[in-house]
Amino acid sequence: MGLSRRSFLAAVAGAPAAAVLARPGAARGRLSAAALPRIANSDVALLDPEHSCILSESLRGFVECLRASGIEFKKVQADAIGFCKLLVVPGAIFQSSQLAEVLRDCAAIGATVLYESGAAYAAPEAFAAEQRLLNHYFHVAIGPHLELWPGSKAVNPSPRELYVRYTWPDETYIRDFSRIVLVTAHRGSTIAALGATPVACMTEVHCGRFIFLGSPIGPHLLAGDRGAATWLQSLLAA
Amino acid sequence: VKKSIGDNLIPHGWSFEQGLDLIKKAGYDGVELWLGDVPWFQMSTPDAAVLGLLRQVENAGLVVSNVSTGLHWETPLSARDPQVRARATRIVERQLETAQLLNTDAILVVAGLVTEEVPYNEVYVRCVAVLQELGEKAAQAKVRIGCENCNSEQKFLLSPREFQTFLDDVKRPYVGLHLDVGNIHDTGFAEQWVEINGPHITRIHLKDVKKHRGRCGHESVYTNLFLGDNNWPAIRTALTKVGYDGWLVAEMEDRYSYAKDQQFYDTAAGIDRFVSGRL
Numbered sequence: 001m002g003l004s005r006r007s008f009l010a011a012v013a014g015a016p017a018a019a020v021l022a023r024p025g026a027a028r029g030r031l032s033a034a035a036l037p038r039i040a041n042s043d044v045a046l047l048d049p050e051h052s053c054i055l056s057e058s059l060r061g062f063v064e065c066l067r068a069s070g071i072e073f074k075k076v077q078a079d080a081i082g083f084c085k086l087l088v089v090p091g092a093i094f095q096s097s098q099l100a101e102v103l104r105d106c107a108a109i110g111a112t113v114l115y116e117s118g119a120a121y122a123a124p125e126a127f128a129a130e131q132r133l134l135n136h137y138f139h140v141a142i143g144p145h146l147e148l149w150p151g152s153k154a155v156n157p158s159p160r161e162l163y164v165r166y167t168w169p170d171e172t173y174i175r176d177f178s179r180i181v182l183v184t185a186h187r188g189s190t191i192a193a194l195g196a197t198p199v200a201c202m203t204e205v206h207c208g209r210f211i212f213l214g215s216p217i218g219p220h221l222l223a224g225d226r227g228a229a230t231w232l233q234s235l236l237a238a
Numbered sequence: 239v240k241k242s243i244g245d246n247l248i249p250h251g252w253s254f255e256q257g258l259d260l261i262k263k264a265g266y267d268g269v270e271l272w273l274g275d276v277p278w279f280q281m282s283t284p285d286a287a288v289l290g291l292l293r294q295v296e297n298a299g300l301v302v303s304n305v306s307t308g309l310h311w312e313t314p315l316s317a318r319d320p321q322v323r324a325r326a327t328r329i330v331e332r333q334l335e336t337a338q339l340l341n342t343d344a345i346l347v348v349a350g351l352v353t354e355e356v357p358y359n360e361v362y363v364r365c366v367a368v369l370q371e372l373g374e375k376a377a378q379a380k381v382r383i384g385c386e387n388c389n390s391e392q393k394f395l396l397s398p399r400e401f402q403t404f405l406d407d408v409k410r411p412y413v414g415l416h417l418d419v420g421n422i423h424d425t426g427f428a429e430q431w432v433e434i435n436g437p438h439i440t441r442i443h444l445k446d447v448k449k450h451r452g453r454c455g456h457e458s459v460y461t462n463l464f465l466g467d468n469n470w471p472a473i474r475t476a477l478t479k480v481g482y483d484g485w486l487v488a489e490m491e492d493r494y495s496y497a498k499d500q501q502f503y504d505t506a507a508g509i510d511r512f513v514s515g516r517l
Contacts, residue, residue, distance in 0.1 A: 219318065
């Protein structure tokens, strides 16, 4: 079919309620008709994952960077996400299937969901839930998190790779964030790696896409990291 | 000006009471208590026991000059892990609480630690944010947080102008500088730190330094007063110029190998000479 993504987005933007009602699980729990998503005026929405946020400074990083870049965005809660071009989910972890379902449905109707995992800083049982739900809803398999600086002190005697190399949407280098979540399998494309180890990927979800970041960039945004800001701006333009 | 010395210098094997007796006899007015660095004052020490320490200090004819800690070297406020940061914040809160119990109005905090792992900009924003929060609590407690300049070890806030900018960014009157005149090494001059940050100085650590860059392996670059490269007349003049008349707290790293109590007497005499201006 010769329908461009842009045309499709324009079409679905007029019918978010239908899209939501059609999604599995819409009739149960918090995703009931009472919580139908509103159409956001902005192309960018920033989800405040509240209790699902492991890295609160990551949320602040995205807020500050978007503000500094003059990009309009709306801060939303999981039960009131409107249609948007880009939905950013900072420093999060799937504590239940609810958030995963919401994100999958957002992607399905055309959004790009940027999911920054905070799982490396979660307790083991929460990490296991993250593994299961990512695999179930997005076909992204993650391995155990990797501690990059075991027993780090003021001086680390062994030099090692410090930068994660992002290859999409542009080539950018952003420092690691001490712990990374390894991407072991996915159905899309690897977009970032530390050395040869994949740490981020992008998968298609019907009309949209789901981007998984296993190495947080939000804290770097808060610290004013130029590479991280450039990467986010490139993503908005992609 | 009053003289103090840290309880972490009390010779190993001595009791707190014996140490206080020595400090008094050596001529000090007060004692700096190190949370977490000595067996009698730990994070787990309950309030009642802290009040017991205060009684011992008062019975010895001393007062508590300030509450310090070395715990932030292992548990930095600038850590990436939110749980570590929470523990680090709790340490400062406990310092504030115990300072109130001990009738003193200043604590020492090592505010941030730049490492190869955690870069400068991250440390900076985290420290500003957490000190803004803690600065509010400090104001309520009426206890000043003195961020120590550990230039060489912290790799953070390396110049006096940087430190001034940092305090301006924190913008909390109860957050200032605990100046260690020995920590500056060859990255600057203590008297210039005094002049630039004078009104923000909460306490002063006194020690001398051999101005090598950083440390030389395990060999300490810190030494007793007048044995190193500090310009003591200039430091004294700068302190007079900014009107500092608070505590001078001796902090020795190199310890006497023998006659350990003698170091307390010698250091007290050195401070007296410094204060008198007969240099």
